[in-house]
Amino acid sequence: MIYLIQAHATKEQIEEMLETLSSYIKLAVDIERGILAGGGEYHADCEAVLLENGSKQVNIWGADWYPLTQEVGYESLINIRPRQNNRSMEIQDPVIREQVAQIVQQLLGEV
Helix, strand or coil: CCEEECCCCCHHHHHHHHCCCCCCEEEEEECCCCEEEECCCCHHHHHHHHHHCCCCHHHEEEEEEECCCCEEECECHHHCEHHHCECCCECCCHHHHHHHHHHHHHHHCCC
């Protein structure tokens, strides 16, 4: 189940997003709009949900959320973007990493 999260996720939404991979949730985060899509098997599926909702690909970054430790992972195939000077699966730019972390904590972190 992939959810488009625009306000803090409910416990039920987080539990349903965890059903696919059990210990973590794959995410696509729109750093411009401050929203994310989470759940499912692939970051690209989450990215597609954001694109369908009006996000621009240049603003979408892949990440993972580990609810048990409240930590963010920054590796995803959708992050390989030579045009944006990101030649790795990991988000290289510390500013973008911080934006992703803030959005994920705000929308998925424990209150």
